[in-house]
Amino acid sequence: MTMTPGIRKFALSVHLTCSVGWIGVVIAYLVLGISAVSSQEVQTVRAAWIAMELIGWFAIVPLALASLLTGLVMSLGTKWGLFRHYWVMISLVLTMRLPPSFCCCTCRM
Numbered sequence: 441m442t443m444t445p446g447i448r449k450f451a452l453s454v455h456l457t458c459s460v461g462w463i464g465v466v467i468a469y470l471v472l473g474i475s476a477v478s479s480q481e482v483q484t485v486r487a488a489w490i491a492m493e494l495i496g497w498f499a500i501v502p503l504a505l506a507s508l509l510t511g512l513v514m515s516l517g518t519k520w521g522l523f524r525h526y527w528v529m530i531s532l533v534l535t536m537r538l539p540p541s542f543c544c545c546t547c548r549m
Contacts, residue, residue, distance in 0.1 A: 443517040451517065455510035462503035469495050496542065504539040511535060 443451065469492055476488035511531065515522040522528060 442519070448514075448518060451510060451513050455507065455514050458503050458506040458510055462500065462507050465495060465499040465503060469500060500542060501539055504535065504542070508532075508535045508539070 472488045472492045472495070476485050476492070479485050479488070512522070514520070515528055515532070520528055522532070
């Protein structure tokens with residue numbers, strides 16, 4: 441099934457928005473983690489951990505799942521296909537692997 445050009449452009453813009461947003465949120469998460477580890481102030485460490493939990497569950501996980509879903513729609517609805525190019529498979533495997541591992545790591549905290 442091939443998408444019409446209008447639907448393809450819309451799906452691509454949603455996919456790029458989710459993927460770039462996911463990358464931005466992960467960078468914010470890393471900055472908070474570094475500040476939590478390197479700070480000596482108790483309030484800063486506590487605030488960073490609270491913010492990291494909120495960012496993780498309400499931004500990282502939903503954007504990762506949205507990126508996975510829109511990536512599947514794009515790969516199945518365009519000429520790129522799901523198994524045609526190795527980089528699509530690598531992206532799929534990484535995107536499927538990262539959210540569950542993030543959820544497992546944050547549940548232990």
